[in-house]
Amino acid sequence: MREESWFRPYIRQHGWRFAIVIALSLLTVLAASSLMFTSGFLISKSALRPENILLVYVPVVLVRTFGISRAVIHYVERLASHDAILRILSKMRVRLYRMLEPQALFIRSRYRTGDVLGVLADDIEYLQNVYLRTVFPTVVALIMYIAVVVLLGWYDIGFAFLMGLYLFVLVFVLPGVSLRITYARHEQMKQQRSRLYRKLTDAVLGMGDWMISGRAAQFAAAYEADEQRVAAIERSLSRWARGRMFIAQCIVGLTVVSMAYWSGQQAASGSFTVTLIAAFTLVVFPLMDAFLPVSEAIEKIPQYRDSLARLNEMRDDGGDLGVDPSATGLPLPAGQAAYIQLTDVCYRYPSSEQLAREVADPQVSNWTLEDIQLDLPQGKRVAIIGRSGAGKSTLLKLVQGALVPNNGEVLINGVPAHHYGEQIASVVSVLNQRPHLFDTTVANNIRLGRRDASDEEIAVVAQQVKLDQLIASLPEGYATPMLETGQRFSGGERQRIALARVLLQNTPVVILDEPTVGLDPRTERDLLQTIFHALQGKSLLWITHHLVGVEQMDEVIFIEDGRVAMRGTHAELMEREPRYAKLYRLDRPQIHI
Amino acid sequence: MGKDIMGLKGAKSVLALTAFLTLVQSVSIILLATWLAEVISALFAGQPLQEQYGKMAMFLFAFILRQITGLAMQKLAYRFAETTGRDLQQQLLQKLFELGPRFAKKEGTGNLVTLVLDGITQFRTYLELIVPRMMGVAITPALIVLFIFVKDPTAALILIVTLPILIAFMILIGLATKKHTEKQLETYRKLSNHFVDSLRGLETLKFLGRSRSHGDTIEQVSDRYRSATMKTLRMAFLSSFALDFFTMLSVASVAVSLGLRLINGEMGLEVALLVLILAPEYFLPVRMVGADYHATLKGKEAGKAMQAMIAEEGLKVGESVLPVGFTWTKDSVLSLSHVNVQHEAEGPSSLQDVSLEIAGMKRIGIIGESGAGKSTLIDVLGGFLQPNVGTFRLDGVTIPGLHDAAWRGETTYIPQHPYIFDMSLADNVRFYRPEASDEEVAEAIAAAGLQELVAQLTHGMNEVIGNGGRQLSGGQEQRVALARAFLSDRSVILLDEPTAHLDIETEMEIKETMLPLFADKLVFLATHRLHWMTDMDLILVMDQGRLAEMGTHEELLLQRGVYYGLMTAEMEGIL
Numbered sequence A: 001m002r003e004e005s006w007f008r009p010y011i012r013q014h015g016w017r018f019a020i021v022i023a024l025s026l027l028t029v030l031a032a033s034s035l036m037f038t039s040g041f042l043i044s045k046s047a048l049r050p051e052n053i054l055l056v057y058v059p060v061v062l063v064r065t066f067g068i069s070r071a072v073i074h075y076v077e078r079l080a081s082h083d084a085i086l087r088i089l090s091k092m093r094v095r096l097y098r099m100l101e102p103q104a105l106f107i108r109s110r111y112r113t114g115d116v117l118g119v120l121a122d123d124i125e126y127l128q129n130v131y132l133r134t135v136f137p138t139v140v141a142l143i144m145y146i147a148v149v150v151l152l153g154w155y156d157i158g159f160a161f162l163m164g165l166y167l168f169v170l171v172f173v174l175p176g177v178s179l180r181i182t183y184a185r186h187e188q189m190k191q192q193r194s195r196l197y198r199k200l201t202d203a204v205l206g207m208g209d210w211m212i213s214g215r216a217a218q219f220a221a222a223y224e225a226d227e228q229r230v231a232a233i234e235r236s237l238s239r240w241a242r243g244r245m246f247i248a249q250c251i252v253g254l255t256v257v258s259m260a261y262w263s264g265q266q267a268a269s270g271s272f273t274v275t276l277i278a279a280f281t282l283v284v285f286p287l288m289d290a291f292l293p294v295s296e297a298i299e300k301i302p303q304y305r306d307s308l309a310r311l312n313e314m315r316d317d318g319g320d321l322g323v324d325p326s327a328t329g330l331p332l333p334a335g336q337a338a339y340i341q342l343t344d345v346c347y348r349y350p351s352s353e354q355l356a357r358e359v360a361d362p363q364v365s366n367w368t369l370e371d372i373q374l375d376l377p378q379g380k381r382v383a384i385i386g387r388s389g390a391g392k393s394t395l396l397k398l399v400q401g402a403l404v405p406n407n408g409e410v411l412i413n414g415v416p417a418h419h420y421g422e423q424i425a426s427v428v429s430v431l432n433q434r435p436h437l438f439d440t441t442v443a444n445n446i447r448l449g450r451r452d453a454s455d456e457e458i459a460v461v462a463q464q465v466k467l468d469q470l471i472a473s474l475p476e477g478y479a480t481p482m483l484e485t486g487q488r489f490s491g492g493e494r495q496r497i498a499l500a501r502v503l504l505q506n507t508p509v510v511i512l513d514e515p516t517v518g519l520d521p522r523t524e525r526d527l528l529q530t531i532f533h534a535l536q537g538k539s540l541l542w543i544t545h546h547l548v549g550v551e552q553m554d555e556v557i558f559i560e561d562g563r564v565a566m567r568g569t570h571a572e573l574m575e576r577e578p579r580y581a582k583l584y585r586l587d588r589p590q591i592h593i
Numbered sequence B: 001m002g003k004d005i006m007g008l009k010g011a012k013s014v015l016a017l018t019a020f021l022t023l024v025q026s027v028s029i030i031l032l033a034t035w036l037a038e039v040i041s042a043l044f045a046g047q048p049l050q051e052q053y054g055k056m057a058m059f060l061f062a063f064i065l066r067q068i069t070g071l072a073m074q075k076l077a078y079r080f081a082e083t084t085g086r087d088l089q090q091q092l093l094q095k096l097f098e099l100g101p102r103f104a105k106k107e108g109t110g111n112l113v114t115l116v117l118d119g120i121t122q123f124r125t126y127l128e129l130i131v132p133r134m135m136g137v138a139i140t141p142a143l144i145v146l147f148i149f150v151k152d153p154t155a156a157l158i159l160i161v162t163l164p165i166l167i168a169f170m171i172l173i174g175l176a177t178k179k180h181t182e183k184q185l186e187t188y189r190k191l192s193n194h195f196v197d198s199l200r201g202l203e204t205l206k207f208l209g210r211s212r213s214h215g216d217t218i219e220q221v222s223d224r225y226r227s228a229t230m231k232t233l234r235m236a237f238l239s240s241f242a243l244d245f246f247t248m249l250s251v252a253s254v255a256v257s258l259g260l261r262l263i264n265g266e267m268g269l270e271v272a273l274l275v276l277i278l279a280p281e282y283f284l285p286v287r288m289v290g291a292d293y294h295a296t297l298k299g300k301e302a303g304k305a306m307q308a309m310i311a312e313e314g315l316k317v318g319e320s321v322l323p324v325g326f327t328w329t330k331d332s333v334l335s336l337s338h339v340n341v342q343h344e345a346e347g348p349s350s351l352q353d354v355s356l357e358i359a360g361m362k363r364i365g366i367i368g369e370s371g372a373g374k375s376t377l378i379d380v381l382g383g384f385l386q387p388n389v390g391t392f393r394l395d396g397v398t399i400p401g402l403h404d405a406a407w408r409g410e411t412t413y414i415p416q417h418p419y420i421f422d423m424s425l426a427d428n429v430r431f432y433r434p435e436a437s438d439e440e441v442a443e444a445i446a447a448a449g450l451q452e453l454v455a456q457l458t459h460g461m462n463e464v465i466g467n468g469g470r471q472l473s474g475g476q477e478q479r480v481a482l483a484r485a486f487l488s489d490r491s492v493i494l495l496d497e498p499t500a501h502l503d504i505e506t507e508m509e510i511k512e513t514m515l516p517l518f519a520d521k522l523v524f525l526a527t528h529r530l531h532w533m534t535d536m537d538l539i540l541v542m543d544q545g546r547l548a549e550m551g552t553h554e555e556l557l558l559q560r561g562v563y564y565g566l567m568t569a570e571m572e573g574i575l
Helices: A008-013 A015-047 A053-110 A116-155 A157-205 A207-212 A216-268 A275-288 A294-299 A301-313 A351-356 A392-399 A417-426 A442-447 A455-464 A468-473 A491-505 A521-534 A570-576 A578-587 B011-044 B049-107 B109-151 B153-200 B202-207 B211-263 B269-291 B293-311 B374-381 B425-429 B438-447 B451-456 B474-488 B504-517 B530-535 B553-559 B562-572
Strands: A340-347 A369-376 A381-385 A407-412 A428-431 A509-513 A539-543 A555-560 A563-568 B333-342 B349-359 B363-367 B389-394 B397-399 B411-414 B492-496 B522-526 B538-543 B546-551
Touching: A008 A015, A008 A053, A015 A053, A015 A116, A015 A275, A015 B211, A015 B269, A053 A116, A053 B153, A053 B202, A053 B211, A116 A157, A116 A294, A116 A301, A116 B153, A157 A207, A157 A216, A157 A294, A157 A301, A157 B049, A157 B109, A207 A216, A207 B049, A207 B411, A216 A275, A216 A294, A216 B011, A216 B049, A275 B011, A275 B269, A294 A301, A340 A392, A369 A392, A369 A563, A392 A509, A392 A539, A407 A417, A417 A428, A428 A491, A442 A455, A442 A491, A455 A468, A455 A491, A455 A521, A491 A521, A521 B562, A563 A570, A570 A578, A578 B504, A578 B530, B011 B049, B011 B109, B011 B269, B049 B109, B049 B293, B109 B153, B109 B269, B109 B293, B153 B202, B153 B211, B153 B269, B202 B211, B211 B269, B269 B293, B333 B374, B349 B374, B349 B546, B363 B374, B363 B530, B374 B492, B374 B522, B374 B538, B411 B474, B425 B438, B425 B474, B438 B451, B438 B474, B474 B504, B504 B530, B530 B562, B538 B553, B538 B562, B546 B553, B546 B562, B553 B562
Parallel strands: A381 A539, A381 A555, A428 A509, A509 A539, B363 B522, B363 B538, B411 B492, B492 B522
Antiparallel strands: A340 A369, A340 A407, A555 A563, B333 B349, B333 B389, B389 B397, B538 B546
């Protein structure tokens, strides 16, 4: 299923569409060739000055028909091919999505670097060229090749053999040689270009350092040297492309001469009438247009390989984390309480995950989480604090049932969390650091919390998160588009929109995963205040990087290297743990006047 | 088309040479047609094959000459595009560094990188295509039709009449398509963006319990996108349809008219063949322009975008006006007077009339609400931003701005997210002093508290970090920046919100590492974390772009002003 699975199945699925496209392409070539053929025939026949004009009536009509039909067929063919390709793209998008969906919560940690998702989406767009630029032209050329040789063979086997040889060079030899010659260079160029890309990204992101260190000129020089290398490869590729074109054109010239010679011979020997000399000779030009693009089409093959490889690499699992991604589970009836219990929970990532998570786990201890106990009856509020990599996110994933503990149990109302499957969304909702706001209206973004929410309900939650006035002030109110990444709204406002969504989702448990990182102290305080007010009565599991607001929690837990280092209420910790008191003072400096 | 090209270096000679080559090519086209027509008509008349060998060879010669001139033009255009592209790239890179990180942030890193890399490629493609195409359209059809006119005026008239009709239709269709796509643009953008948007929001969809059912939505939207695209394509392909249609129709009409006149005995086969062979060649240059239209359009747009960036006003780092060997010492004095920064002509000022004088080695905190002008002040001090108004004096010398090379040579800059280059840890640390020895680097690493990290790395400090290698946590990134500052040993350190995004424990540790580093330096630290302030010698309180208050922690508290307000707000906590 792996190899090339992003390519072949689509040909099978869309077989008849492909057949139509290819048939239309063939007809296009045929119409253009027939135009020249009949034109040549027409004027030759006319030059014989037939008594009656009706004798050339058929060729006259044919010439006009072919002239018009070539344009029409070509137009239809282009539309048909694009339609087929867009259908395939649509299928590919759904497939990629369904492949990524089960691992949604792990994408960020698995593919840390860059915008993997954007790249994959681009890869799919790019694959349309496989069909449009490579498959279709090549297949058409092959069929035309066979047709031409067979047709000529009907007249003269020897000459058909010669033509077959000429065209063999165009359809097989040149593309083959071209692929061989350019393959390594294309690879090299791709590598060098992505190097340039990285270097430049590095330079733009680290520009302040380049400028202040006074090394900007040094960077420019190094970059230029690299660019020169790319330029050299490009130059050699372009030189080959010109050379290849020249060879191909020489073959076209030879074909024309050979055709003129052969048809002259045929006419002289009386095998066919003199009126066909011009027809056969002139038809060569439009016919060759079917064969010339093959080299270029074949040369493109290495360019698709990366996209295909990347798509094939995507693991369509989630299963190796011990969770059955197809588990549907039972929903929790709305309004019901949830009691979360973690007893003796230990978790360790499988070794393949471990690699990707090295950063997250500086001590490389065996357990990512060890001996965690947590009792969260309905309405309890717990803050969790720890360094990056202490195991906080793993803890959340266990509660969400996305991971299954190696030891101990995570129970929600007595049922293991991972048994809830997708229905966990009716038990636990999440407000994280960077909630995604979709490219649709404000109202639709909020409505994602509950699809059947009425406009009134949306207005109510917007008021709860204190956005009602802001939204009312927008030109289109709730119908205002979020814009691509929601740049219209500030960080605090974006969190509020996401919070409104969470309120609509109305789950008994809410996970807050560092929702205030990157906000200034005032915005942070205001947002937390809104959150705590709006979420009264719900169980909270709040991961925080600051200590603002911990006084409001029923329990504060410090996690260090996967273990609980301190726990208790704020007051208890202030009294008992000097380290906690010190941290709290850092966050909340006291004024001594 | 093409006015922008004339201004490029070496464009005139390239154009002249291309014009000459096009002329030769046109002549060779006429010659090859003539000789081919002669061969065919002779064979038609029943003349022996052997007598035609010469003509056939001549045809082949003209045919190859045509190809060679074509290749020469391509090569010429390629070279021209290459050198122009390289020039442009140099200018762009230089401008990029003049414009600084603020500009990069505004434009977006991705956009800039794409503009410089892909933009230049597109612009080169544009140049490569446009030069031969321009000459081809200008010379070849005219020459061919003139030749045909001499041989057969009627056919020439058909061809002449067709061309303007063809062009008129293309323009009409082009306009209609443009109007259509403009109307559809918003829906179109949304539909095409939907898939990436869904992938990026996958995690959120999962939290909402929506991720599985959303797969069907993707299919529906994809299908809607397809029908929208097809609607547009039906229009867009019409222009090339018109091109094809009129060309083919015109060739067919010429053929039929030739046939009828042959029957009437008004002309001979040789001329008729000649006209028939030349007719498609007459249209070829226009058809090629049509085929390359989109590629050239893209390149032209890219060229415009790049020219716009080059035209932006940047900060040129020239010779320093400061005395040679300037260093910041404990006796140095920096003064800013009446500094004003306004990002947009009509917009509010980010800095308003800021004047201050700093002497010697001090730790200076810059505090204020977000948007008060903290970062802007740091950017002015680092020379990333030139104020609209204001004067600077360093040790009594008036300098045009703080992008002065000598001042820059004295500063290090630590932003909120220090950038980790795609290099080894050691090279990252010695970024400001590439010549530093391994011992010195190791010392800096120890001072910044990175030994623990180094101990875990397989290759120690030679392990590659950054995007291509091992990723660091936020705290570790700060430590790398600290090690850089420590190693560079420059007297002035600028910090912009170095710890706010870190968890409180890491923040405390980083602060403990930082404070000793600040000894005997001039430090500017912009932050909204108030705990830093008790460790500062002087606090600048910013409020709505103004320098509202200035003094020590104790002094400012006694004033009961803006600073006091910030402190008490923090005290209140959450109710």
